[in-house]
Amino acid sequence: MRPTEVFAPAEPPADGQSARKNQLAVTLRVNGESVALQIDPRTTLLDCLRETMRLTGTKKGCDHGQCGACTVHVNGRRVNSCLTFAVMHQGDDITTIEGLGRPGSLHPVQAAFLEHDAYQCGYCTPGQIMSAAALLEEPCGATDADVKEAMSGNICRCGAYPNIVSAIQDVRSER
Amino acid sequence: MTVSPAGSSVPRIEGPLKVSGIATYTSDFNFPGLLYAVPVCATIGSGTIAGLDTSVAGSMPGVQAVYHRANIGRIYRSAPDEGLGTHLDERRPPFEDDVIRYYGQYVAAAVADTYEQAIAAANAVKVTYDAKEPDVRDQLEPEGQPNLDGERGDPDAAFDSAPVKIDQTYSTPVETHNPIELHASVAVWDGQDFTLYETTQGVVNHRDVAAEMLGVPKERVRVISRFLGSGFGGKLFPWPHSFIAAAAARDLNRPVKLVVSRDMMFQNVGHRPRTQQRIRLGAGSDGKLVALMHDSLNHTSILDDYQENCSEATPYSYSTPNFRATSGLARRNVGTPTSMRGPGAVPGLYALESAMDELAIALGIDPVELRLRNEPNKDEGLDLPFSSRHLVECLAVGAKRFGWSGRDPRVGSMRKNGLILGWGVAGCSWIAERFAAQVAVDLRDDGSARVATATQDIGTGTYTVLANVVSEKTGIPANKIEVVLGDTNLPPGPISGGSMVTASVIPAVSQAIESAQQRILMAAIETEGTPFYGLEADALAFSGGIVHRKNEGPERGMAFEKILAKAKARSTSGLGKAEATFGSEDRKFSQHSFGAQFAEVTWQPEIARLRVSRVVTVIDAGRIINPKPARNQIEGSVVMGVGMALLEATEYDARFGAPINNNLADYMVATNADAPQIEVTFLDYPDRVLNDMGARGVGEIGLAGIAAAITAAVYHATGVRVRNLPVRLEELLA
Numbered sequence: 001m002r003p004t005e006v007f008a009p010a011e012p013p014a015d016g017q018s019a020r021k022n023q024l025a026v027t028l029r030v031n032g033e034s035v036a037l038q039i040d041p042r043t044t045l046l047d048c049l050r051e052t053m054r055l056t057g058t059k060k061g062c063d064h065g066q067c068g069a070c071t072v073h074v075n076g077r078r079v080n081s082c083l084t085f086a087v088m089h090q091g092d093d094i095t096t097i098e099g100l101g102r103p104g105s106l107h108p109v110q111a112a113f114l115e116h117d118a119y120q121c122g123y124c125t126p127g128q129i130m131s132a133a134a135l136l137e138e139p140c141g142a143t144d145a146d147v148k149e150a151m152s153g154n155i156c157r158c159g160a161y162p163n164i165v166s167a168i169q170d171v172r173s174e175r
Numbered sequence: 176m177t178v179s180p181a182g183s184s185v186p187r188i189e190g191p192l193k194v195s196g197i198a199t200y201t202s203d204f205n206f207p208g209l210l211y212a213v214p215v216c217a218t219i220g221s222g223t224i225a226g227l228d229t230s231v232a233g234s235m236p237g238v239q240a241v242y243h244r245a246n247i248g249r250i251y252r253s254a255p256d257e258g259l260g261t262h263l264d265e266r267r268p269p270f271e272d273d274v275i276r277y278y279g280q281y282v283a284a285a286v287a288d289t290y291e292q293a294i295a296a297a298n299a300v301k302v303t304y305d306a307k308e309p310d311v312r313d314q315l316e317p318e319g320q321p322n323l324d325g326e327r328g329d330p331d332a333a334f335d336s337a338p339v340k341i342d343q344t345y346s347t348p349v350e351t352h353n354p355i356e357l358h359a360s361v362a363v364w365d366g367q368d369f370t371l372y373e374t375t376q377g378v379v380n381h382r383d384v385a386a387e388m389l390g391v392p393k394e395r396v397r398v399i400s401r402f403l404g405s406g407f408g409g410k411l412f413p414w415p416h417s418f419i420a421a422a423a424a425r426d427l428n429r430p431v432k433l434v435v436s437r438d439m440m441f442q443n444v445g446h447r448p449r450t451q452q453r454i455r456l457g458a459g460s461d462g463k464l465v466a467l468m469h470d471s472l473n474h475t476s477i478l479d480d481y482q483e484n485c486s487e488a489t490p491y492s493y494s495t496p497n498f499r500a501t502s503g504l505a506r507r508n509v510g511t512p513t514s515m516r517g518p519g520a521v522p523g524l525y526a527l528e529s530a531m532d533e534l535a536i537a538l539g540i541d542p543v544e545l546r547l548r549n550e551p552n553k554d555e556g557l558d559l560p561f562s563s564r565h566l567v568e569c570l571a572v573g574a575k576r577f578g579w580s581g582r583d584p585r586v587g588s589m590r591k592n593g594l595i596l597g598w599g600v601a602g603c604s605w606i607a608e609r610f611a612a613q614v615a616v617d618l619r620d621d622g623s624a625r626v627a628t629a630t631q632d633i634g635t636g637t638y639t640v641l642a643n644v645v646s647e648k649t650g651i652p653a654n655k656i657e658v659v660l661g662d663t664n665l666p667p668g669p670i671s672g673g674s675m676v677t678a679s680v681i682p683a684v685s686q687a688i689e690s691a692q693q694r695i696l697m698a699a700i701e702t703e704g705t706p707f708y709g710l711e712a713d714a715l716a717f718s719g720g721i722v723h724r725k726n727e728g729p730e731r732g733m734a735f736e737k738i739l740a741k742a743k744a745r746s747t748s749g750l751g752k753a754e755a756t757f758g759s760e761d762r763k764f765s766q767h768s769f770g771a772q773f774a775e776v777t778w779q780p781e782i783a784r785l786r787v788s789r790v791v792t793v794i795d796a797g798r799i800i801n802p803k804p805a806r807n808q809i810e811g812s813v814v815m816g817v818g819m820a821l822l823e824a825t826e827y828d829a830r831f832g833a834p835i836n837n838n839l840a841d842y843m844v845a846t847n848a849d850a851p852q853i854e855v856t857f858l859d860y861p862d863r864v865l866n867d868m869g870a871r872g873v874g875e876i877g878l879a880g881i882a883a884a885i886t887a888a889v890y891h892a893t894g895v896r897v898r899n900l901p902v903r904l905e906e907l908l909a
C-alpha cells in the first residue's frame with residue numbers, strides 16, 4: 001500500500017462559530033481592571049493573558065511550570081500562569097508586568113534590574129521581576145544565598161543571576 | 176540617559192522595554208485573523224509512515240486545515256552554498272517524504288482558530304508507522320576514513336618516544352541550547368509578499384533560505400526579529416517549523432503562528448552533538464610538548480553532515496613540533512545538530528585542557544606553569560604571528576586574583592569550613608573574525624542619529640553597543656541615537672554568531688558616518704548662510720558633531736544639525752560596507768581571543784554534595800566597548816559552563832530514540848542557586864588588526880575551558896578524573 005492512499009483530506013470546519021462554542025464566562029481583574037471574557041476552559045491563564053487579552057509581557061518558556069517565565073501575581077502571590085486555567089480565576093486580582101510599572105514610572109524592582117543589567121535577552125525578565133517583586137513581601141532571609149534559593153524557580157538561560165541577585169538585594173536594602 | 180562614550184558602563188538602551196514587558200519577541204506578534212499551528216511529531220525514531228488519518232482532526236471545532244506530505248504544497252530545497260551563505264543545517268523540507276529518521280520529526284500540522292483547538296486537533300491525528308529500531312548509541316565509531324584536519328612533523332614517532340605520555344578519550348554529551356524563548360514563527364502572507372516574524376539570529380540568511388524554499392524571489396520575503404529571547408546558536412539557521420507556518424499562511428491566506436513547544440526543542444531545532452575525543456600528549460620531563468594528537472568524532476543526523484570541528488583551537492593552543500588533528504562523523508537517528516555557543520572549541524578545549532591537567536599531574540608540574548612552558552610565539556598551525564595574544568598574562572592575573580599560590584596540589588588536601596576544596600585551571604580561546612556588514616547612519620536636523628543594519632540583538636547588547644560606537648565616533652550622546660535592527664528591509668548585516676557582530680559592524684559604521692558627515696560638509700559649503708559657504712570641503716573638519724575650519728577649533732564652528740537646517744535637509748544618510756575576514760584565505764595574522772579560567776569546587780563526601788563555589792575568569796578580547804553587557808556575557812557563559820560540567824546531557828531512549836529528559840526539570844540547566852561567585856577581569860589590548868576600535872566579541876569565549884577547569888577542580892577535591900561529561904555524583908562515590 002502506498003501511504004498516500006490513506007491520507008484523508010482535511011474537512012472544512014463545520015461553521016465559522018467554532019471559536020465561540022464550548023466557552024465559559026469568567027471575569028478577571030487584571031492590573032486593576034475588570035475584564036469579562038468568554039473563554040475555552042482549556043485556556044491557561046498564561047495563554048488567556050497573551051493570546052486573548054494581548055498582554056504579551058508575560059512570557060511562555062515551558063508551559064510546564066519549570067521555568068518561571070510566566071510568573072504573575074494572583075491576589076498578591078507569585079504564580080506560574082501556565083499551570084492554572086483562566087476560568088479558575090473568577091474575581092481574582094491578577095497583576096502582570098504591564099501592571100507593575102511602565103517606563104517613566106518603573107517599580108523599584110524594574111528600575112534595579114535596569115541599573116544592574118540583570119538580564120541579557122530579556123525574555124525571562126518579566127517573570128524574574130514578578131517573582132522578585134513578590135519576594136519582597138515573603139519571609140526571605142537576608143543573605144544572597146537566601147535570595148538565590150527563593151529565585152531558583154525562575155531560570156535565566158543567559159545566566160544573568162549575579163546581577164539579578166544584586167538588583168534584588170539593592171531594592172531590599174532600601175526598604 | 177546620559178552621554179555614553181564607549182568604554183563606560185551604561186544601562187542598555189533597550190532596557191526599559193525589557194523590564195516593562197514592552198519588548199516584542201516573535202510569539203508576541205498578533206494579527207487580525209491569526210490562526211495557530213501545532214505540529215504532529217513522529218513517535219518512532221526510525222521507519223516509515225504507514226498511514227496518516229486526519230479525518231477526526233480535520234472535523235474538530237475551529238480546525239482550518241491539517242497539513243501533511245500530500246497537501247502542504249511544494250516546499251523546495253535550498254541548494255548548497257559556500258561557507259555560511261544561504262545556510263540551514265536541516266536541509267530536508269518538512270513532510271518531504273514518508274521516511275522517519277529521528278524521533279519527533281514533523282509528520283503533520285494542525286491549524287485552527289485557537290491554540291487550544293489546534294493542540295486538540297494535532298493530538299487527534301492518527302499516524303501509524305512501520306518502525307525500525309533507531310540507532311541512538313552513545314559510543315561513536317567513524318563512518319569511513321576520518322578527515323585529516325592538520326598535521327606537522329611526525330607525531331606518531333614523537334609520541335612513541337616521548338618520556339611522558341597521556342593518551343585518554345574524553346566525551347561530551349548531547350547538549351540542548353534551551354533558550355528560554357521558545358522557537359516560533361508568525362507568518363503573514365498578503366497574496367504576494369511574506370512577512371515572517373522569526374526567532375532568528377540571522378534575519379538576512381533566514382530571508383534568503385525562506386525565499387528559496389518557498390519558491391519566491393527574495394524581495395517577496397521580509398524577515399523580522401526585533402527582540403530575540405536568546406539562541407546560543409540554536410536560532411542561527413532556519414528550522415522546518417518556519418516553512419510549515421509560511422506554507423500554511425499562504426495556503427489559508429491568514430496569518431499563522433507556530434510556537435515550538437519545549438519538548439520539541441529537544442528534537443526539532445538542533446543540539447550540540449555528542450563528541451568523543453582521543454587526546455595524545457607526549458612531553459619531555461621538562462614539560463615541553465613533543466607531540467600532540469587530537470582525534471575527534473561527533474554524531475550527526477541521517478541526512479546532514481554537521482561537523483563539530485573539535486580541534487579548531489588545538490593547532491595554535493600550544494607549541495609542539497609534532498601535531499595531528501583528525502575528525503569523523505557517526506550517523507545516528509537524531510535531529511540535525513547545529514552550532515551551540517562556542518561550537519568546536521568548547522567541547523574541544525574541554526578535552527585538550529583536561530589532558531593538559533592530566534599531563535601536569537603526571538609530570539608533577541603546576542598546571543599553570545605547564546601552560547607557560549608551552550606558550551607558542553606564533554600560530555604554529557597557520558605559521559602566522561598572532562595579532563594579539565596575552566594568554567600568559569591572563570594566567571598570571573587569574574592566578575593572582577584566585578590565590579593560586581596557596582594551592583596544595585595533593586588530592587583532597589585543602590579544606591574550608593569543613594568542606595573539601597578542589598581547585599582547577601584551564602585556558603580558553605575563541606576566533607576573532609568579521610563577517611561582511613553594511614550599516615546606514617543618518618545624521619538628522621534635530622541633532623540625533625539613526626543607525627540601521629539587518630543584524631539583530633540576541634541579548635548580547637548589540638543595540639547598546641551600536642549606540643556606543645556611533646556616539647564615540649560622532650560626539651552625539653547615546654540617548655539621541657536610534658538603533659534599528661532585526662529587519663531585512665535594512666542594509667544587510669551579519670548573523671549573530673561566532674561572537675563577531677561587534678567587530679563586523681565597526682568598520683561599516685565608521686564608513687557610514689564618514690560619508691554622512693562628508694555630505695554635511697558639502698551642504699555647508701553650498702548653503703548660503705553657513706559660515707562655510709563657498710569654501711572647499713577639504714578646508715573643513717568634523718569634531719564632536721561640530722563642523723569647523725581645519726585651521727580653527729570647533730568653538731568657532733557650527734553644529735551639524737544647524738547646517739542641515741540651513742540646507743533645509745532633514746538628514747544626510749551614509750552607507751558603510753565592510754568585507755568579511757571570516758573564511759578569507761589571505762591573512763597575515765592569526766586572530767583569536769584568549770582567556771584563563773580558575774574554578775573552585777566544594778565537596779562533601781558525607782552527603783555527596785558537589786558545588787562550584789567560585790570562578791575567576793580573565794579575558795583578553797581586545798577593547799571592550801561597553802563593560803556592562805560584556806561582563807554579563809562572561810558571567811552568563813560561566814553559569815552555562817557550570818551546567819555543562821555538572822548538569823547538562825540529553826539522554827535518548829534506545830527503544831524509540833526519544834530524548835527522554837525533554838523538559839527543564841529533567842534536563843537541568845544552572846539555576847540561580849547553582850551560580851558560583853564569579854569574578855571577571857578584562858585585559859585591555861585593543862586588536863587593531865580586526866577593526867579601528869580594536870574590539871573583538873565576548874559571546875562565546877567564556878564558555879570555553881570552564882568545564883575543564885571544573886573537572887580539574889573535581890579531580891583535585893576527589894581524586895576522580897571525569898572524562899565523560901557531565902560529572903555524575905555516582906562516579907565520585909565509586
Ligand code: FES
Pocket residue numbers: 059060061062063064065066067068069070071080081082083
Ligand atoms: S512557562 Fe510557566 S513556568 Fe515555564
Ligand code: FES
Pocket residue numbers: 118119120121122123124125155156157158159160355404405634
Ligand atoms: S535574560 Fe535571557 S533568559 Fe534571562
